[in-house]
Amino acid sequence: MSVRAKKHLGQHFLKDESIASKIADSLSFEGYQHVLEIGPGMGVLTKYLLKKDKTIWVVEIDPESIDYLKGHYLHLSDRIINADFLKMDLAAQFNNEPIAIIGNFPYNISSQIVFKSIACRDQIPEFSGMFQKEVALRIAAGPGSKTYGILSVLTQAFYDVEYLFSVPPTVFNPPPRVDSGVIRLVRKKDYQLQVDVAFFFRVVKTAFNQRRKTLRNSLKSLQISDKLKEDVIFAQRPEQLSVEQFLELTKRLEEDGI
Template identity: 50%
Template sequence: MYTLKKSLGQHFLRDENISRKIVAALRQRPFIQLLEVGPGAGALTRHLIGLGDVDFKAVELDEEKVHYLQETYPVLQGKLIHASILDIEKPFPGKFTVIGNFPYNISSQILFKMLDWKDDLETIVGMFQKEVAQRVAAKEGNKTYGVLSVLIQAFFDVEYLFEVHEQCFNPPPKVKSAVIRLTPRQAPAFRDEKSFFLLVKTAFNQRRKTLRNAVRSLFDETALVDPIFDRRAEQLSVTDFAQLTWKMR
């Protein structure tokens, strides 16, 4: 069998109904190349390897789980990448889809990794800690709206699909979980990606201040007279941030 490693934040899904719901959400959009992140004991993997005409790979950091999966599902020989998702290169040429019960301790970092691959992603279906899922899906004016919300929503439509009870896992985590789906969207018309990322991160770095005080270093004084700078970062939409990049130094 296998052991659970707290150091890797391992909480394995054991509810078959939830596994089927996640895979059903995945299959609502077509794909031919699929990467599973953190297959663990194979709760999703056992459903994914049966999908016809799909080039499947999985990335797993835990060597013990890699061996377990290879022994349990021989079809996975040559399809498992023994590494951290944060360290690997793009796993396929061309477009691909990502699915996973993402390790909660690095879930935000995984989402930023997905931004690196955004031009090649067709869909992402993932289970996250509920608070992270809510943050990704949050709209302006919400206290959970932040850097992650704006940067993900600039490039993806976010669907908050359903929540998952703690008892659906072994061991039960101390946090709630939720499944979201990300699908690519046309990015807003910002001046350039570097300016957009810098503006968003700078604005939320001092989110309690007005935008004028938080991002003063990025704009000339003449630009800062615009009333939009009276607002705080959490009050600006993704489009607002994009439009402001054209006024940056």
């Protein structure tokens, strides 16, 4: 018995055992007991996670995959969660205990998985997984890069990001039309921002919504005072600013009464 890959769920099942093992080894497994795998499919990664001395959970939305996992991983059956990760209440599910996130993520919701994890950052000290390579590079990109944007800044404000390795389409069934990349996020020791987080998100998103314009123009909707707009930082484009500069910009906008 095998599971049929469903296009609407973005399923591409990894079939290379060595890559599954490398992804499982990409977490440190330090500082937490629980590990949550998103979208386990037929359990190629799950198998290697279960060898770790941790409590492994999986969340899967596909009933066919759940039936397969229950039939092949009997000792995991009470830790198979039939749910949409994006709608999960992680605090309630894990009683506010820290958890690590891992998975070969469905590419159609991979960015949303990152944003959800950022929102739950107090509970998620570590995160590792496979993305479409373009998205993985975007998350890891630094300032000055064309791929540097909202996802880069908001992730790197809270996590140190490391691009680990690339994966070709041939190791999947069915093969995707793109290369894949595995990245690891490790929460920063001091990840509490010294600004209003919701406002910081708003500043970053507003700036990059018109990324080719200078900040003086892209942030026009924030009604910045003429005096503050004279600052040299507003002559720059958003992709030129580091995460620290975005935080400093947010702080100065707050002080300007915005």
